[in-house]
Structure formats: structure tokens, C-alpha cells
Amino acid sequence: MTEPVMTATALERHYDVSGGFLRKARTLKAVAGLDFELYPGKTLAVVGESGCGKSTLARMVTMIEEPTAGHLILDGQEMTPDTWASRRDAVQIVFQDPYGSLNPRQRIGTILEEPLKINRKEMSKADRQKKARDMLALVGLRPEHYDRYPHMFSGGQRQRIAIARALMLDPKVLVLDEPVSALDLSIQSSVLNLLVDLQERLQLAYLFISHDLSVVRHVADELIVMYLGRAVEKGSRDAVFNAPYHPYAKALLSATPKAVPGGEKDRIKLKGELPSPLSIPDGCPFAPRCWKAQDKCRAERPMLPDQPHAAACFFPENGGEPA
Amino acid sequence: MDDALSSEAAMVNDRPGRLREFWFYFRENRGAMIGLAIFAVFTFLALFGPWVAPHDATAQFRDATLQPPVWQDGGTWTHILGTDPLGRDMLSRLIVGARFSFFVGVFVVCIAATGGIIIGLIAGFSPKWLDSIIMRIMDIVLAFPSLLLALVLVAILGPSLTNAMIAIAIVLQPHYVRLTRASVMSERQKDYVTSARVAGAGTMRLMFVTVLPNCLAPIIVQAALSFSTAILDAAALGFLGMGAQPPTPEWGTMLAEAREFILRAWWVVTFPGIAILVTVLAINLMGDGLRDALDPKLKRS
Numbered sequence: 252m253t254e255p256v257m258t259a260t261a262l263e264r265h266y267d268v269s270g271g272f273l274r275k276a277r278t279l280k281a282v283a284g285l286d287f288e289l290y291p292g293k294t295l296a297v298v299g300e301s302g303c304g305k306s307t308l309a310r311m312v313t314m315i316e317e318p319t320a321g322h323l324i325l326d327g328q329e330m331t332p333d334t335w336a337s338r339r340d341a342v343q344i345v346f347q348d349p350y351g352s353l354n355p356r357q358r359i360g361t362i363l364e365e366p367l368k369i370n371r372k373e374m375s376k377a378d379r380q381k382k383a384r385d386m387l388a389l390v391g392l393r394p395e396h397y398d399r400y401p402h403m404f405s406g407g408q409r410q411r412i413a414i415a416r417a418l419m420l421d422p423k424v425l426v427l428d429e430p431v432s433a434l435d436l437s438i439q440s441s442v443l444n445l446l447v448d449l450q451e452r453l454q455l456a457y458l459f460i461s462h463d464l465s466v467v468r469h470v471a472d473e474l475i476v477m478y479l480g481r482a483v484e485k486g487s488r489d490a491v492f493n494a495p496y497h498p499y500a501k502a503l504l505s506a507t508p509k510a511v512p513g514g515e516k517d518r519i520k521l522k523g524e525l526p527s528p529l530s531i532p533d534g535c536p537f538a539p540r541c542w543k544a545q546d547k548c549r550a551e552r553p554m555l556p557d558q559p560h561a562a563a564c565f566f567p568e569n570g571g572e573p574a
Numbered sequence: 575m576d577d578a579l580s581s582e583a584a585m586v587n588d589r590p591g592r593l594r595e596f597w598f599y600f601r602e603n604r605g606a607m608i609g610l611a612i613f614a615v616f617t618f619l620a621l622f623g624p625w626v627a628p629h630d631a632t633a634q635f636r637d638a639t640l641q642p643p644v645w646q647d648g649g650t651w652t653h654i655l656g657t658d659p660l661g662r663d664m665l666s667r668l669i670v671g672a673r674f675s676f677f678v679g680v681f682v683v684c685i686a687a688t689g690g691i692i693i694g695l696i697a698g699f700s701p702k703w704l705d706s707i708i709m710r711i712m713d714i715v716l717a718f719p720s721l722l723l724a725l726v727l728v729a730i731l732g733p734s735l736t737n738a739m740i741a742i743a744i745v746l747q748p749h750y751v752r753l754t755r756a757s758v759m760s761e762r763q764k765d766y767v768t769s770a771r772v773a774g775a776g777t778m779r780l781m782f783v784t785v786l787p788n789c790l791a792p793i794i795v796q797a798a799l800s801f802s803t804a805i806l807d808a809a810a811l812g813f814l815g816m817g818a819q820p821p822t823p824e825w826g827t828m829l830a831e832a833r834e835f836i837l838r839a840w841w842v843v844t845f846p847g848i849a850i851l852v853t854v855l856a857i858n859l860m861g862d863g864l865r866d867a868l869d870p871k872l873k874r875s
Contacts (some may be wrong), residue, residue, distance in 0.1 A: 313772045339774040352765035356787040376595035416769065 255288035256456045257312070257342075262286070262321035264307050265378060268529065275552045279528050281307040283480040284321070286555075289424055289456040296459040296471035298490070298503065302525060304480040305460045309428045312458060313344045326423070337505045340370050340420035349409035349430040353401035359412055360397040363387070386415040407438035411445065418449070426458045431466060443469060464507045468492060476500045479528055479536045486560030494569035496562030499537050501569075535564070599867040607865020613858035614846040619669050620676035627666035628654075631823045640839045656841045658832060664841060668849050669821035674824040675805045675853065678739055682804035683797050686742035690750020691793060695781045697751065698758025709755070712748040720745040721810055728816040735808070735824065738817040742807045746800050753796055757789035791865050798861020802854035810848055825850050 264282040282304040289295055297305055310316040311323065314335045323330045325341055331571060343366075346352040353362055363383035367374055374382075384394050390411040401409060410430060417425055427446070431439040448469060450457060460466050467474065467488075474491045476484040476499065484497040495501040502519040523540045532539060538548040543566050555563040556572060565573050602604060619626060628797040629635075635653070639661040642649045649656060697708040715723070727741035761767065762785060770784045809826025811817035818824035820831060825846040832842035 315768060315771055336774060339772065342772075344769065344772050346765040348765060348767065352769055354766040354770070354784060354788070365770065365775070369774045369779070413769075416773075418771070 253290055253355070254354070255395055256291050256326060258321045258322075258324045259285060259287050259288040259312075260324075262308070262311065262323060263319045264304075264311055264316060278528050280310070280480050281528065283531075285475075285477075285480075285482055286296075287475060287482075287485075289457050289458060291311065291423065292385065292450060292454045293472045294450065294457040294459050294470050295473045295475065296461060296467040297475045297477055298461055298467055299365045300462060300503075302528060303477045305427060305462075305477060306475075309344060309458070310459055312424070312426050312500075313342050314339065314502060314514035322482060323329065340366075341419060341422055342424045342426065343417035344423040344426040345410070345413050345417050345430045348433050349406050349413055350433075352413050353409055353416075355401055355518050357400075358397070359383075359387070359401070362401070362412065362418055363397075363416050366416065370420055383415075386419060387412075389418070389449070390415045400464045405438075406434050407442060410434060410438075410442050414442075414445065414449070418453070421453075422455070424458065426460070428460045429462070430459075432461065432463055439466070446470065464504060476503065479526065479531055481563065482538065482555055483564070484562040486557065490560040496567035496569055496572075497537075497550045497564045498541050498568060500562065586821045597868050600695060600863055603863040603866055605859040606866075609856040609859030609861075609863065612852060616676060616853055616856070619672040621668045621673075623673050626668040627663075629663040629666040630653075631662065631670040632821045633662065633665045635663070637661070640835065640842070642839070643841050655845055656839070657733055658828070658842050659835055659839075662821075662823075664845055667828060668732055668825070668845060670797055671823040671825045671828065671846070671849070672853075674735065674818060674822065675808065678735070678742070678808040679801040679804050679857075681739050682743045682746060682808075683801050685740070686746040686800060686804075687750055687793065687797050689743075690747045691754050691786070693747075693757060694751040694754025696757045696787065698762065698785075699777060702843050708751070712751045715745070716752075719746075721807065724811060725814065725816055728811060733816045733819065735818040735822070738808055738811045739804075742811075744850075745807070746803065749796060750793065753792050754789055757792060758785055760776065761785050761788050791868060794868060795861050795865045798857055800862060801861075802857045805850065805854060805857075829846075 262278065262282060263287040265413075266279040266281055267276050268279050269276050285304075285308065287295055297308060299305055307316070313319050314330060317332055325338060328334070328338075330338060357365075360380065361385055364379045364388060367379045367382065368427055371379075380397075384397055387394060387396055392408065392411055392415070396404075396408075396412075401412070404412065410433075414430075430446070431442050434442060443466065446457070449455065455470065457470070459467065459470055471488045474484075474486060474488050474498065475482045476491070476495075480501050484491060484495065484500040486496075491500060492504065495504050502521050505517060505519045517544075521540045522542075526539060532549070534547075534549040534551055535541070535544070535553055538544040541548065545566070553563045553565050553573075555561055558572070561572070567573055600610075600627050624631070637655060638650075638653060638657050640659055641653050641657040641661075643656045643664075644651055644654050646656075653663050653665070655668070657663055658667070676711060693708060693712075697705045700708075724738070724741040724745050727744060728737050731737035734775065767780060767784055775784060805825075808824070809829065812824045812826030813830040815830060818827045820827060828846040829843055832839075832846075835842050
């Protein structure tokens with residue numbers, strides 16, 4: 252197998268939350284120990300419900316926030332705030348909302364050329380313009396769009412522009428933070444196809460963050476299911492989709508809408524609310540909502556076994572190996 | 575799948591220059607055009623007033639004191655808008671006075687806006703403690719009645735037009751700081767700022783290239799409004815004897831000098847008042863048009 256382009260080990264990010272007047276400040280563990288590897292030309296999908304730390308993960312990988320603990324290794328070198336400036340060109344991001352991610356005051360050309368202006372100071376103006384125009388063509392827009400403002404484009408077109416900007420520096424890793432969830436269904440597929448196409452052509456490693464499992468099924472190679480800042484299950488797409496081990500993953504998959512009307516409905520309804528990330532239960536974080544929870548689950552935290560397809564659960568479904 | 579993209583792309587191929595585009599949108603606003611016309615006359619008079627005026631602004635015609643305007647009994651064509659108690663020609667004084675009002679406006683807006691925008695940007699981008707310190711200082715300045723604070727400042731610095739302008743600039747500054755900071759705070763949350771950071775933009779670039787242009791619309795309107803506020807405040811200070819000193823033909827000072835003749839000779843107070851009113855109104859109209867034309871979101875695509 253090829254070398255991973257990015258490796259994360261025991262990645263953590265904590266926030267201090269002030270408890271208000273006369274109360275002790277508390278620590279919110281947005282991401283509490285995460286391991287993953289990104290390979291060129293492959294997509295790692297991270298799924299989970301709101302508040303499970305997906306976006307915090309994106310902010311750490313794109314060097315906006317420093318991990319509280321753990322290591323993030325890019326191309327064999329650890330990423331630290333001192334070296335951020337020189338490594339910005341290797342990791343870029345595409346955001347969820349294409350209406351907020353483009354500067355409304357700048358023309359498309361200026362938006363596309365900004366990363367070059369900052370990171371490739373020796374590049375001439377003509378070269379920059381040529382590259383921007385080429386990139387527009389690559390993402391399926393026309394050269395005339397170079398002089399337009401973002402508000403003249405539809406959501407799908409804007410997302411293409413955002414992708415073009417992210418690719419201007421020839422990154423190795425592209426973080427896609429719910430790139431299609433703000434688009435309507437017909438546009439979603441065309442943007443997804445563009446992403447798949449670009450990945451093949453440029454051998455990009457994708458970190459695909461999403462809560463939409465049908466989209467994930469379409470693009471992912473590997474899959475991580477996150478719950479309250481931790482990975483509860485990881486594995487290849489087919490393995491996880493066909494036989495999820497962790498009860499949470501199973502419940503999540505059962506909630507995917509199916510295209511067969513009147514088909515069998517085996518949707519698992521979870522009881523209770525997502526616990527506050529400020530007071531995560533001692534044992535398995537999922538225990539309060541799990542239908543299989545036993546005393547052991549409430550007392551002890553299951554760890555993720557080091558296997559290709561694994562779940563952090565003592566009593567896994569579908570014949571998985573217990574933690 | 576790209577057919578939809580290309581069909582509308584064919585419409586505009588080469589874009590007009592930035593200035594022409596601005597002019598195109600500005601021209602559609604009739605109020606703004608009227609404002610601009612009046613402002614142009616005002617600017618012309620400010621630049622060339624002494625050469626345009628029929629008489630010297632300080633010359634006293636002793637045989638024609640308090641002469642009414644030409645359309646009233648006793649008015650003459652020599653003094654179209656009449657004369658003041660010392661026999662000085664009203665029209666000439668108003669024309670020459672435009673220069674002072676214009677100068678006050680430009681000077682005050684430049685100082686207050688530059689300072690306010692920079693402080694506001696710093697406050698918006700700085701850690702919470704520095705932000706709090708800056709904003710509390712601005713709150714203190716705002717807590718004073720503005721004219722009173724200007725009066726105190728002028729009293730400390732000494733009464734003159736320059737000191738009055740500095741005082742007014744200081745009094746107006748907090749409005750810019752608050753406005754800038756508020757827009758910066760809301761813009762900073764947006765994804766395009768984050769993506770500029772991911773692209774490696776430094777704080778200076780984020781402040782002035784990425785964020786500031788998106789905060790300009792309210793600031794431009796505020797600048798236009800405070801241009802007129804500055805003229806009004808300078809007139810008020812002049813009226814209270816703390817601004818321009820006689821015999822300077824400043825509009826506020828003219829009002830002050832003519833106070834005791836209000837009942838006998840209406841023209842000595844009415845004309846400076848109308849001059850202030852028309853100028854302020856024109857500038858406000860122009861400011862609105864400026865905002866509409868500068869905001870790309872309001873343009874037709």
C-alpha cells in the first residue's frame with residue numbers, strides 16, 4: 252500500500268468553557284483522541300451527528316487550530332504552528348455554505364489568485380491569471396466567469412469556485428466540510444462527480460466530513476463514525492455499510508432514507524438526547540442511549556481495537572470482535 | 575450539465591472599467607444626482623469662492639447697512655442678497671464661507687474616519703481584554719453630550735476653526751469605531767475569512783484586504799452623514815463663539831453675529847441657515863446614492 256500523506260495519532264482538541272459567574276471553568280473535549288490516515292487518491296469519510304467534533308477536526312487538519320494533544324503528521328513531518336506558514340499549500344478546505352465562503356467584494360479572479368499571491372510570491376501576474384483561468388475550466392466553469400462577482404452565481408457554481416480556489420495551490424489533502432449539504436439534490440450529484448473526477452486526476456486525499464450517509468456511500472473509501480469526539484467505528488465503506496459493528500453505527504445507518512417505498516422499515520429509534528459534551532459519562536459515551544448497554548458499559552470505556560474494521564464496543568453487532 | 579452555466583455567461587463578455595460601472599449605478603439614483611450637483615457647486619465655490627464672489631467678503635459698505643435682498647423694497651442689484659449690519663455683502667460672504675464649511679467637513683471626516691476605522695479594526699481583531707478597554711474608552715467619549723465635549727475641548731485648546739475641527743473629529747470618532755468593530759465582528763465569523771486564513775493570509779491582510787472592504791458600506795454612509803454633522807457642529811461652535819472668529823465669513827459665525835437682527839432683518843439669518851440646510855441635505859442624498867452604488871449585492875447581475 253502507498254504511504255499515507257497525512258497521519259493523525261491520538262488527536263485531541265479541548266476548549267475551556269467559562270462556567271459563568273462564580274463557577275469553575277470546565278473543559279469541553281470536542282475531539283478526544285482520534286487516529287486516522289489519509290492516502291493519496293482515497294477518501295476518508297467522517298460521519299456523525301451535530302456536535303460530535305467533525306468541524307473541529309476540519310479546523311485542526313487545515314491548521315486553523317492547534318491540537319491540544321496528539322500528532323498530525325503531513326508528508327512525514329509533524330505540523331506545528333511554527334511550520335504552518337510553509338505548509339499551508341498542502342492542505343486546503345471547501346466549506347459547507349457556498350454563500351459565505353466567497354468574499355462578496357472580490358471578483359472570482361481575485362479570489363482564485365489570492366492563495367497564489369500569498370504563497371507563491373515569485374509567480375508573475377500573467378502566470379497567476381493563466382492558472383486561475385485554467386482552474387475555472389477544470390471545475391467546469393467558463394473563462395468569462397473570471398471577472399464576475401460571487402453573487403452572480405448559483406449555489407452549485409459557487410461551490411465549484413470554492414473547489415477551484417482550494418485547488419489553486421496544488422494541495423495534497425482536501426478537507427471537504429459537508430461540501431454538498433447546502434445544495435439541492437440535482438446539483439449535489441454534479442458537484443460530487445466533479446470531486447470524484449478531480450480526485451482521480453490529481454490524486455488528492457480527501458477528508459470528507461458529512462452527516463449524509465447516502466453521499467458518503469457514494470464517495471468514501473474508508474469510513475470513521477464519530478460520537479462525542481471519539482471514533483466509535485472505523486472500517487472500509489463496504490464493511491461498515493454492510494455489517495456495522497457498533498450499535499450507534501447501526502442506528503445511524505438504519506436512519507438513511509431508502510428509495511423503496513413500502514420496503515421493510517427496520518429503523519432503530521434511539522432513546523434520549525445526545526449527552527452534553529461537557530459531561531460525558533464515564534463508561535461508554537453511548538451507553539445511556541444504547542439498547543444493549545450492560546453494567547460493564549457504564550463502568551468501563553471500550554477502546555477501538557487496532558484492526559481494519561473495528562468498533563469501540565463490548566457487545567458488537569453483526570459478529571464483530573468485542574473491544 | 576454545464577449548459578446552464580454557459581448560457582448566461584455569454585451575456586457580458588468584457589467588463590467596463592470599475593469607475594464606469596460605479597457611475598452607471600450611481601446615475602440611476604435621482605436624489606443622489608441632485609445631491610451630487612449641489613455638492614459640485616459647493617465644491618466649486620469652496621475652491622474658487624473669492625474669485626466668483628461679486629465683492630470682497632470683508633469689505634464694509636457703510637452707506638448700505640442692513641440692505642434687504644433685491645426683490646424687496648430698498649434692495650439693489652449691487653447686493654443681491656442684501657447686506658449685514660456692518661454693510662458686508664451677504665452673497666459674497668456666503669460664497670466665500672463655503673470654503674470653511676467644506677474644509678471642516680473634509681478634515682473632520684478624514685481624521686475621524688481614518689482613526690475610527692483603524693481603532694475599530696484593531697478592536698475587532700484583538701483579544702477580548704484589549705477589545706474591552708478600547709470599547710469602554712469609546713463609551714466614555716460617547717457618554718458626553720457631543721457638543722458639550724467639543725466645547726470643553728475647544729475651551730482647553732483655545733477658540734479657533736482648527737481647534738474646533740479637531741474637537742469635532744474626536745467627538746465623532748467613536749461612531750466609526752463602533753460601526754467598524756460591529757461589522758468586523760460579524761464578517762470575521764464568515765467562511766471566506768477562514769478560507770483566507772487557510773490560504774495563509776496574515777492578520778494585516780485579513781484586516782485590510784479581506785474584511786475591511788466588506789465593512790465599508792455602513793462606514794461610507796456614516797462618513798457622508800458625519801460630513802454634514804461636522805458642518806453643523808462647526809456652525810454651532812461658531813454660533814457659540816468657539817469656532818471660527820469674526821470677521822471670518824463662516825456660516826455659523828455669520829448666524830451668531832446676526833442674532834440680534836433676527837426680527838428686523840430676516841435675511842441676515844435666513845440665508846446662512848438655508849446654505850447650511852441645502853449643503854447638509856445634498857451631502858446626505860449623495861451618501862445614500864454612494865452606498866447603493868458601492869454595494870455589489872444591490873447591483874443587478
